[in-house]
Amino acid sequence: MSKIIIDIKDLKRNFIVGEETVHALRGISFSIKEGEFVTIMGASGSGKSTLLNQLGCLDTPSSGEYLLDGHSVGDMDKNERSTIRNRKIGFVFQSYNLLPKTTALENVELPLLYNPSYSMKERKEKSQAALEAVGLGDRLYHKSNQMSGGQMQRVAIARALVNDPVLILADEATGNLDSRTAYEIIVLLQELYKKGRTIIFVTHNPDLAAFSSRNIVLRDGKIIKDSLNEKIESAKVALEKLPKQED
Amino acid sequence: MNIGNLIKISLRALANNKMRAFLTMLGIIIGVASVITMLAIGQGSKISIQSQISEMGSNMLMIQPGAGMMGGVRQSASNMQSLKMEDYNSIRDNVSYISQISPSVSSSGQFIFGANNYPASISGVNTEYPDIRKLTINEGNMFTDQQIKSAAKVCVIGQTIITNLFTNGEDPIGKIIRFNKIPFTVIGTLNAKGYNSMGMDQDNIVLAPYTTIQKRILAITYIQGIFASATTEGVTDKATDQISTILRTNHKLKATDDDDFNIRSQEELSSMLTSTSDMMTILLACIAGISLLVGGIGIMNIMYVSVKERTREIGLRMSIGAKGKDILAQFLIEAILISFTGGIIGVIFGVGASIIVNVALSWPVSVLPYSVLLSFLVCTVTGVFFGWYPAKTASELDPIEALRYE
DSSP: OOOEEEEEEEEEEEEEETTEEEEEEEEEEEEEETTOEEEEEOOTTSSHHHHHHHHTTSSOOSEEEEEETTEEGGGOOHHHHHHHHHHHEEEEOTTOOOOTTOBHHHHHHHHHHTOTTSOHHHHHHHHHHHHHHTTOTTOTTOBGGGSOHHHHHHHHHHHHHTTOOSEEEEESTTTTSOHHHHHHHHHHHHHHHHTTOOEEEEESOGGGGGGSSEEEEEETTEEEEEEEOSSOOOHHHHHHHSOOOOO | OOHHHHHHHHHHHHHTTHHHHHHHHHHHHHHHHHHHHHHHHHHHHHHHHHHHHHHSOTTEEEEEEOOOEETTEEOOGGGOOOOOHHHHHHHHHHOTTEEEEEEEEEEEEEEEETTEEEEEEEEEEOTTHHHHTTOOEEEEOOOOHHHHHTTOOEEEEOHHHHHHHOTTOOOOTTOEEEETTEEEEEEEEEOOOOBOTTSOBTTSOEEEEHHHIIIIIIOOSSOSEEEEEESSGGGHHHHHHHHHHHHHHHTTOOTTSOOSEEEEESHHHHHHHHHHHHHHHHHHHHHHHHHHHHHHHHHHHHHHHHHHHTHHHHHHHHHTTOOHHHHHHHHHHHHHHHHHHHHHHHHHHHHHHHHHHHHHHOOOOOOOHHHHHHHHHHHHHHHHHHHHHHHHHHHTOOHHHHHHOO
């Protein structure tokens, strides 16, 4: 029985807009075990982004309980949430969010700079290893503005890996990429999944569900479907099926 | 979060925007440079005014007999015979704040050399007199104590006397000039000093041993005045008090009697001129201070824009674990680094500009260590002060909003 990384019980999140209360999450419960590759899907307005903010410890629930690796996020203050984000979570964003004009290595180092327990040497070694893991071992000193979208997203994934998080949280990580590059990123995420990483991939693209081990669908702040995928498709095969692009 | 990492983060952020960092710095550079240059010019002119005053002998004290009563008739000071050599001796021996002292007697008349003659007065003094009046020997020598003792008929003459008596360009040294038919041998000449602030020609001067004037010209035993130098400008008051006490004792004046002498110092003149130049320094410092302030506001402006522009970056940093205080520290350190580096460059420019002003315009300048330190301190404080608000704004951003900011 593998460890439970995420345990959510009856999570609710309300926003007050003017005099109206918007129920973005209306009581959600699920748990995710170590080594799962979960896609969370839903149309816009389904509460997907709100859930992502909850999972990423960027926000606190209005009610309900969220345990991340045994820590109750609801009881944490801002600084404690910063620390848990730094130690437990790796973020991958749609728009990469790399620092401009900064080398790949420096970008990847960033989370470790906010963790005083790493020495300069460890920082460099870990960052280098993370970049090698995403296949950019030969581009350590390329600056972010000299890289393609796919490469930038790889750097972002390396940055998400570098702090050995319990959870990689990808928010529409392929949204800005052409389908070929998008599949390449999925291939990379599947490789990480095979190595035992826990990945949550938030997307509105239903095609991507086939590549994950579990699929959660949201609508109007509630889970309408939570299914395990018995037959995970290989993104590598899908990539090979794509017609070759002529540049 | 250790400070080393924060500095590294700030340095990288600044390196990404070298042009912006430089432009921000420019305000501080100009501010600091102008503070240093302005203060250097102000201080330079103050020092030069002070040295001009002390050229005139700012620590000089003049003791003259006061106008007194003789049988109910108020007398002119020059007729008074109340100052004696004993007074001179006791002042010389007992006043601790005096470095040089000379008796003074004088007589005016016509100097004659060959076919030329020129009206002037001859001053009988001792060997310390040139130091008191800041006169220097050009050629030849000052007369000696031995010559004073023997009341030798020798004299030292100023440039005006030379031009008027030695019209053919003869070397005056060794020549004999006559004053009221008494022949004096010229043994030295004085360097030119020009006119003083009262319009008096300071080169129209003939110095001779006071004994010679007393015995051979005036036939008197009293002296007409005493010139003295206080050890420093600051102690002229104390010297005046001591002299006054001694003279009152010597002259057996009762506590109710008025002084029968006057002691004059140059302090009023000196303090007036110093306060003028002080005011100028303050004025210059104010102007420079304003430019430093404008530089500071420049920092605030750019930092504020920079926070807006880097909202997403701040959001990212927060999402990967930066705390509010890390963001605050980063932006503050950026502001401090900008103002600190700007300060260093400003100091270099300021000192450079001071040297250029000195060399090119030959204005006197004096770079004060405290002005360097002060402007450095001020610009760092400016950095913190004006960097604080934008940094605070940045640290209070909500990571969710910041990440979504376009």
